Amino acid sequence: MSTFDVIGFDADDTLWRSEDGFARSEKAFVELVAPYAPQGTDVFAALQATERRNLSVFGYGVKSFGLSMVEAAVTVTGGALPSTVTRELVNLTREQLIEPVELLPHVPEVLDAVGRAHRLVLITKGDLIHQNYKVTTSGLEHLFEEVDIVLEKDPATYARVLRRIGVKPEQFCMVGNSVRSDVLPLLSIGASAVHVPYHITWTHEQVDEHDQHFAELSSLAELPDWLAAQTNP
Amino acid sequence: MSTFDVIGFDADDTLWRSEDGFARSEKAFVELVAPYAPQGTDVFAALQATERRNLSVFGYGVKSFGLSMVEAAVTVTGGALPSTVTRELVNLTREQLIEPVELLPHVPEVLDAVGRAHRLVLITKGDLIHQNYKVTTSGLEHLFEEVDIVLEKDPATYARVLRRIGVKPEQFCMVGNSVRSDVLPLLSIGASAVHVPYHITWTHEQVDEHDQHFAELSSLAELPDWLAAQTNP
Numbered sequence: 001m002s003t004f005d006v007i008g009f010d011a012d013d014t015l016w017r018s019e020d021g022f023a024r025s026e027k028a029f030v031e032l033v034a035p036y037a038p039q040g041t042d043v044f045a046a047l048q049a050t051e052r053r054n055l056s057v058f059g060y061g062v063k064s065f066g067l068s069m070v071e072a073a074v075t076v077t078g079g080a081l082p083s084t085v086t087r088e089l090v091n092l093t094r095e096q097l098i099e100p101v102e103l104l105p106h107v108p109e110v111l112d113a114v115g116r117a118h119r120l121v122l123i124t125k126g127d128l129i130h131q132n133y134k135v136t137t138s139g140l141e142h143l144f145e146e147v148d149i150v151l152e153k154d155p156a157t158y159a160r161v162l163r164r165i166g167v168k169p170e171q172f173c174m175v176g177n178s179v180r181s182d183v184l185p186l187l188s189i190g191a192s193a194v195h196v197p198y199h200i201t202w203t204h205e206q207v208d209e210h211d212q213h214f215a216e217l218s219s220l221a222e223l224p225d226w227l228a229a230q231t232n233p
Numbered sequence: 234m235s236t237f238d239v240i241g242f243d244a245d246d247t248l249w250r251s252e253d254g255f256a257r258s259e260k261a262f263v264e265l266v267a268p269y270a271p272q273g274t275d276v277f278a279a280l281q282a283t284e285r286r287n288l289s290v291f292g293y294g295v296k297s298f299g300l301s302m303v304e305a306a307v308t309v310t311g312g313a314l315p316s317t318v319t320r321e322l323v324n325l326t327r328e329q330l331i332e333p334v335e336l337l338p339h340v341p342e343v344l345d346a347v348g349r350a351h352r353l354v355l356i357t358k359g360d361l362i363h364q365n366y367k368v369t370t371s372g373l374e375h376l377f378e379e380v381d382i383v384l385e386k387d388p389a390t391y392a393r394v395l396r397r398i399g400v401k402p403e404q405f406c407m408v409g410n411s412v413r414s415d416v417l418p419l420l421s422i423g424a425s426a427v428h429v430p431y432h433i434t435w436t437h438e439q440v441d442e443h444d445q446h447f448a449e450l451s452s453l454a455e456l457p458d459w460l461a462a463q464t465n466p
Contacts, residue, residue, distance in 0.1 A: 057330050059362030063296040070303055071323045074316045083314040087307045090300055097290050128361055128384045129292030151361045164397070 003230045004192065006167045007114055009144075010176030011124035011131065013198035014220070015111075016138060017102045022065065023200060025092045029069050032085050036077040047072040059151065061127030066093030097130050101138045106221040111143045113224040121165060122147045123158075123174070125181065153181040155188045162191070173230075175223060187212050192230075196220050236463045237425065239400045240347055242377075243409030244357035244364065246431040247453070248344075249371060250335045255298065256433060258325045262302050265318050269310040280305040292384065294360030299326030330363050334371045339454040344376045346457040354398060355380045356391075356407070358414065386414040388421045395424070406463075408456060420445050425463075429453050 012018030026044060033043050050072040051065065058064035069089045073081050111120065122144045124131050131149045135141050146165055150157050162172055169190040176182025177198040186193040195216040217226060245251030259277060266276050283305040284298065291297035302322045306314050344353065355377045357364050364382045368374050379398055383390050395405055402423035409415025409429065416426040428449040450459060 054327070057327055057362075058296060059360070063291060063300060067296060067299055067323055067326060070319060074320045074323070077316065079316050081316040081319070083307045083310065083312050083316070083319070086303060086314070086316070086319050090304045090307070093300060094287070094290055127292070128382070129290075132384050149361070151365050 003171070004118060004173045004227065005171040006119045006121060006145075006165060006173075007227070008121050008123045008161075008172060008174040009111075010174070010178065010182045011122055011134065012126065013177045013200070014104070014175065014182070014196060015107050015122075015140065016104060016134065019198065019200040020102075021062075021096045021099055025065070025069070025096055028092055029073070029089065032088055033073045033076060033081070036080045036082065036085065038078070041076050043072070043076050046076045050075070059127075060125055062093060062096045062130055063127055066090065066096075069093070097133070101134045103138065103140075104220065106219065108140065110220050110223055111140060114227060115143050118227075119145050119165070119167075121145055121161070123150060123153070123161060124148070125150050125153050153178075153185060155185045158185050158191070159189050162189075173227070175220075183214050184212060187214060194223065194226065196223075236404070237351060237406045237460065238404040239352045239354060239378075239398060239406075240460070241354045241356045241394075241405060241407040242344075243407070243411065243415045244355055244367065245359065246410045246433070247337070247408065247415070247429060248340050248355075248373065249337060249367065252431065252433040253335075254295075254329045254332055258298070258302070258329055261325055262306070262322065265321055266306045266309060266314070269313045269315065269318065271311070274309050276305070276309050279309045283308070292360075293358055295326060295329045295363055296360055299323065299329075302326070330366070334367050336371065336373075337453065339452065341373065343453050343456055344373060347460060348376050351460070352378045352398070352400075354378055354394070356383060356386070356394060357381070358383050358386050386411075386418060388418045391418050391424070392422050395422075406460070408453075416447050417445060420447060427456065427459065429456075 009015060029047060030044050037043050047069060051068045054064060054068050058067060070086060073089060120143055128149055135147055148161050162169060173192040173194060174182050174186045175194045175196060177196055179195055183193040183195050193214050195214060217223060242248060262280055263277050270276050280302060283301045287297060287301050291300060303319060306322060353376055361382055368380055381394050395402060406425040406427060407415050407419045408427045410431040412428055416428050419426040426447050428447060450456060
């Protein structure tokens with residue numbers, strides 16, 4: 001029997017694809033904006049820098065990204081941006097918000113298997129309306145005892161969620177694709193975490209180095225066996 | 234002794250000014266955009282219609298409003314919008330997000346008085362990062378047992394919050410400026426509500442008519458006495 005009572009799952013790029021949508025919008029941004037920028041301008045780098053500057057005020061999510069696209073486009077074109085392109089950038093943002101959810105392989109059967117022996121919670125950061133849209137249209141909502149859409153995945157936030165669902169850190173294990181958001185904060189509060197990498201990691205989620213040890217699975221499909229192998233010491 | 238165990242407070246235009254910020258941005262929008270729109274265009278009506286159309290996908294809050302401002306400006310100017318104006322609209326959005334919180338009269342002393350005899354929770358809808366910024370910089374956060382930033386203030390959401398904080402509907406009273414969001418959904422689940430009107434109501438929050446009866450106070454300052462007068466039947 002697993003040592004954990006509750007398993008927490010990240011959502012974006014753990015249960016369903018998310019970075020792919022941003023990557024498509026970024027590609028479209030470059031194609032739309034580059035023709036109006038001075039030759040030699042790295043419009044993609046400008047977009048990333050704008051996003052980074054806006055992060056503390058705009059927060060995570062597609063709407064913040066959309067506002068940064070508009071702002072970066074105006075900046076790099078030095079006033080030469082046609083408003084038809086501005087409209088396209090708003091349209092890209094809207095399309096990304098209503099894109100159908102594309103589940104990653106094995107997700108429903110893994111959640112079903114893990115849910116038989118554990119309580120499941122979903123802990124995701126980002127935009128309230130967009131995350132809620134994805135959760136409700138994914139067909140997975142009923143598997144989770146609680147869905148928490150949080151502002152920041154830091155140790156204090158996780159501690160608050162754990163208190164609220166009534167579980168001790170040593171009985172909680174988080175599963176996600178981001179070492180920075182889904183693994184390190186859990187280890188720091190005495191909980192466990194499993195890293196399941198996704199092939200794209202948002203640059204703002206990358207950690208340069210860390211000296212922590214934690215489990216890493218190459219696929220979510222390995223999770224039920226991994227959990228079954230964890231036994232009380 | 235009051236019949237209520239927990240008092241819930243709305244935030245925007247109940248504890249601090251919010252619509253004033255939108256009103257300022259709307260005024261600036263009209264001044265910035267009207268000169269580029271064909272004569273006789275009602276650019277403010279176009280903005281409101283764009284907001285309304287985007288509400289189900291963008292959700293509430295300043296970032297959604299900012300994207301709608303950009304989109305409406307492109308539309309009403311028929312392609313004649315200078316990108317310098319687009320930049321100004323993004324700047325308005327950012328400024329609105331970092332505007333200092335302006336508390337409404339009597340708020341700290343009323344919360345202090347009501348908090349002596351009740352548990353207090355804050356229940357607000359909108360943008361996670363913006364609402365969190367306002368709560369943390371207001372200096373009021375410590376007075377609340379829980380802060381819930383929700384997607385929609387409907388009966389199901391209130392029922393979930395009440396279950397989570399462990400209070401029965403008949404022991405809960407909500408206080409807020411919106412009949413649609415802070416009063417009617419509570420009455421429908423058997424809880425109580427007090428309406429404290431604000432001088433501006435967002436058009437999307439207005440209700441045409443309702444046949445429910447509930448208390449209405451002209452100022453939050455009247456709340457402690459009103460609560461003290463409610464006794465168990």
